[in-house]
Amino acid sequence: MEKVLIYDQEKCAGCRSCVVGCSLYHDGECSKILSRINVVRNERYGESFVAGCDLCTDPPCAAVCPTGACSVDPVMGIAKIDPNVCIGCKECMIHCPFGAVKIHPATKKAFKCDLCEGREEGPVCADWCPSGAITWGDPDLAVKAKRRQKMQERINAATMAKEVS
């Protein structure tokens, strides 16, 4: 399968390296507002959540766009926004289930994740994530690895139970 961004929320440490790398890569400026990926935290309980584009194959953001500015890119297979066509109506922003589409504070046009198109090493967020909360990989392989991990956990628990008894 094509590589996608895989989010493992349990591993998110809330550092926002993804956020700051994204804005630097795309805009040459470091800012949360300009970033196409977002991190939400509840510091009191140590909880963190990375909210990025989920790379829908049938994206609601494209479906609601009145001008076609937001449409599925035939090569990348995900929604891309053309700022030259975008009229800033915000329908995409409202309809994205993940809150991954934003409005640029200066241009007032919508913008979203473009998988750092053209970056050899792949998306910055996955490249820089220190905890493995975001990885850039084949989702089939990721799910297969998860199944094996769960199997191993079961084996370990069974072995321990046996030893105790």
Place this chain on the structure above:
Amino acid sequence: MDGWAGQRLRVDLTKGKITKEPLTLEYRKKWIGGRGFNSDVIYNEVPPEMSPFDPRTRVCFGVGPMNGTAAPSTGRVTVTCKSPLTGGFGDSSMGGHWGAEVKYAGYDQIIIQGKAKNPVYIWIDDDKVEIRDASHLWGKFPRDADTMIKEELKDEDIHIMLIGPAGENMVRFACTFNDVWRAAGRTGHGAVIGSKNLKGIATRGSGGVKIARPKEFMEVCNKLRQKFKNDPMKIGLYELGSLCLINFANKDGWLPWKNLQYGGTPLANNMSGETHSQTVLKHREGCYACPICCGRFTEIKEGRWAGEHFGGPEYEHAVPTGPRVGIIEDANDIWHNARLTNDLGMDGIETGAVISSAMEWYQRGLITTKDTGGMELEWGDEDVVDQLIQDIAYRRGFGNVLAEGASRASDKLGLGDDGQYYTIATRGMALPGDDPRGLGFGYGLSFAMGTRGGCDHLRSLCCLELSGALYPGLNTKYLGDERPQKPTTTAGKPYMVYYEENQKAVVDCLNVCCFTTHWSYAVLTQDQLDYFNACTGLDMTLDEFLEVGERVHNLERAYWALLMSGAREDRVPERFTNEPMPQHVDYQTNVGATLPIGEMLPKYYKYRDYEAGTGFPSERKLKQLGLGYVAEDIKPLRKKYMSETEKKKKKYYY
């Protein structure tokens, strides 16, 4: 403007006045930011004779040009004021995300002065700044105040600096937090903030940081982040937190046991990073833009403290109210005590230090239950420690005496020089969890020479003698010699401490995390210069860059000189010179060691160009650093200092 925001915010709580002051390029090149900005303000605006609780005193929150950028670990904030613990120059640094938010709101520094009539908090919403009522927040733990402010301001995404009840009660070592749990621990600025009736500073910043040369900056940041992926310190810190040090500290005999009478305990593994991660670790956490993510979130699952949870602990946070007071059997007690000092808002190091000093006074019969209000200060008694931590925070009974810090408490109790011996402090500030008879002689030297009260591992953080072993050739690169890599040798240590102190000062001015530059050496001095230049658009040379560090260090040293503190106080606790390290752990490596401070100090003075008699920075050095006005301030004090030395004046503690 590139890098910097270009202005600082000044809030006068007496007058309710808010001003924004531009920072010239010349000023920014001279001091860079963070600690540099703060130290300059304290030197110029807080006269040495001013009481730390005088309403006219300043508390500074400094961020730097790198804050909020993609350089590794850019969330830190330096908090500086005249310390109520030592009476001298004091600062501390905290991680978290508030520093980036302050920068995004458009400020390089916040200066607080004056005193509000009633409890207040400050709300910074980009360029809108207001002073709001905090009477409903007074008395609250930072975790509760944080929740309440976010509800009040209807934004869960803001970041807030807060003090706890200990700061409100002006405990002399009360501390400051942001994002609830990230602490700026040392020197007692929480008490100064509390004395101003200030509960905290809530911040929302919607701006960004402009980068002068974005492509170049991206290249440097990317190169460094790739380096971190395989960095041995990163891996250890990410997996296990700073508690990864426990078993090393125990083996090399620098883990404080019973007020540093011993350098370890056979049961140390109970609180190791390995044990922590298998039993109570709930989440790993990272400060802003950090590639390491050493932060912990702990939840106690069993025993009398089951259900308690908190952010942390760090090594330095857990050890003082753990092994230092003789507690190691049940690690949950240690986690609980760390949770307490967090919720109450006190420096974990100083809290544990003052309790362990009191326990040793009790052990040696210097105090009795008459002094303690009936409490029997037995080593390892969790009931006593749990009670005392709270009594200190609320200034109750014997806790009220200890809330003054060990040096003052000793004098209050009339214990004379004997009492002071067991405070394990320099210039009135206690040693952290790092016995230099095992940690390293370089550290030992820097304990004597620290400019925020001695006994401080963070002024040099000369990890070249510690984690340096993980980076073959690094000692040779900077010092020309691999011998200094060994902790318990004096070889090369005077130069090591000189170099690392300057380097660390620059790191503090940049306000990036020293775990990226000193624990891990993934970010070398040259790398810091590269990302600084690319971010700000300047073309500083390496020596100009390091000179800023030397300038800041000397300014702070001069501030101590104004307080008549110099050569006489350049000492380490006599335990380290008088008492050979005893054996307490089978595999301990430093049995018999003492700290040969006398072999290193004179050479270090030469590196620093300090005068032999006074220990003051020389006029020549100060002028070289553009601090001629400081040289003039010190000039009239030399004679007085020397005559005091001749008259064998009592040691200066605070």
Place this chain on the structure above:
Amino acid sequence: MAVMNKQQAKKLAEMNDFFLDLLNLLKEKRVISNKEHRTFLLTGYEKLVEHLGKKKIISPVDAKKAMKSGFTSLVSSLSK
């Protein structure tokens, strides 16, 4: 280029902490200026060796060796 004799070299090589003494000697012999003394005191050993190599005070081979093996090698290259 010989900046010191073998006896001076031996003394330096045996020192517990040598860097300041080395820089002082190089300044005294006018191999480095006042400003350069100041620069290398701040920036450290590697920068000094780089400079000595560039100025041909020591050969490129000796500079490389000094980077790798440390000051005893440097001091040997600087002595006659």
